[in-house]
Amino acid sequence: MKAAVRRSYGEPSGVRIEEVPAPTPGAKQVLVRVHATAVTAADARIRGANFPRGYGLIARTLFGLRRPRQPILGGVASGVVEAVGSRVEGFAVGDVVCGTTGLGLGCHAELAVLPAKKLVHKPDAVSHEQAAGVLFGGSTALHFIRDVAQVRPGQTVLVNGASGAVGTNAVQLAKHFGAEVTAVASAANATLLKELGADHVVDYALTPVTTLTEKFDVVIDNVGNVGIPTGKRMLTPDGVMILIVGDLSEALRARGNVKGGPSPERAESFTTLLGLVADGTLTVVNQDVLDLEDIAHAHEIVDSGRKVGNLIIKLT
Template sequence: MQAALAGRYGPPETLRIAEIPTPEPRAHEVLVRVVATPVTAGDARIRAGRFPRGFGLPARLALGLRGPRRRVLGAVCSGVIERTGSAVDRFAPGDAVVGMTGGRMGAHAEYAVIDAERLVPKPVALSHDAAAAALFGGTTALYFLRDRVGLHTGQRLLVNGASGSVGSAAVQLGRALGAEVTAVTSGRNRELATELGAAEVIDYTTTPIVEWGGDSDVVFDAVGTITRSSGQRLLAPGGALVLAVASLADTIRARGRVFAGPAPERAADFELLLDLVARGRFDPVVRTLDGLDAIPEAHRIVDSGRKIGNLVVRLAE
């Protein structure tokens, strides 16, 4: 099969498309023919070796000192099952599925092996592109807003980085949970943020963070430009701060009403998000590129800082 292979940590040009052996599923796994897979900010960070402050050495020890040990990146895909392991009885070849691969990655290839517990059926009403786009940002926003913060009706939510994958999901899920949402993004994305449910939009290019005001019940930073100290100045008394992209120091000090760290990948959350998309209540904001050889270009778009929503590469029909 063909796959996009990461080399030494570096720019998108370090990626190359090459032929590698097709993996074989173990007992509890399935082999998925990948139809669509997103290229996320997480993929770009791993490819470049560009990690939040303080995480450089721990991340390289875990992922690889000079480049990713797992050379095929990609943690989300939507596709069709080719083969199942001997212990898998809830799926069969030909089933359309969506899921996340976790630390194993491997989705930026024609085929990926995934634990069956990390997969859910793709709703018939959804395209593979939309299904693949829904999970990365959606699971992060859902976990922090619903499970950690307990966001509820009448609260005021400030989302910093509201036009990206995680931020656009936070705007929509925050609104669905009953909050009044203020979106922080560039002026060119004002209309998008409003369409997604923001009651107010702040253009960070013209309004410094110190002028944003300190009356939010929840501040959700999706891009890593707010720290524990600066974020707390934006909160109303008793408010909660979510640092979805936090430094090592802020992650260690996250306690009380400050939340950071990874979001779990749970099949029940996948099903909820996909149902919301199918019912028109959650827009994953998809831009699609065609072909495996578009993955380096997708990384360049992510690196530009101008990616809107989710960037999905379609590998097959």
């Protein structure tokens, strides 16, 4: 099968298309022929070993100390079931599905194995490109907005870094749960964010987020440039700060009304998100849909910091 492979940590140019053996599903796994996948900020960090400060050794222990343990990146896939493991229930060959692989990666390929517990049936009303685009950023945004911050009608939510994969979903989900949303992004993305439901858009070039004087019930930092002291200053008395991006020291200090950490990859969340996409409540923002042969370019776009929404790789 064809796959995007990188044998060492480094620049996007190190990602090459190669013929590699197809994977075999374990007892609780499903083999999926990938129709669409995404190149995410997580993929770019792992590829370049560009981890937040303090996480370098921890991350290399997980992904490979000197070279990548798993040469094929990609944690999201939408496609068709080719084979199921001996202990898998609820999925059969030919089912149209989507899901994630967690630390297993491997989705930037024609075939990928996914844990059955992180796989769901894809609704007909949702395309493969939409499914691949919504699961990474959408599940993160849903976890922190619905489950952690418990956003409710009448609250005010600030989304810093509102035009990325997590941010575009955070804006829409916060609005869906009844909040008044302020989005911080570049002026070029103001129209998009208004269309997604943002009540106010702040151009960070003219008004740095740290200079805002308003108080918010929820502050979501997708960039990592707010800092805990400033974030707390921006909160209402019962407000919550959400650290989507932060270094190790901030993660260790995330307690009380400051929340952070990884978001779980749950089939229940995927079903919720896909339902919202299917009924038109949630718009999947895909900046571009590229062929597998163009995946190095997708990594370059992510590295530029100017990615809007998601970058999708279409394989069939």
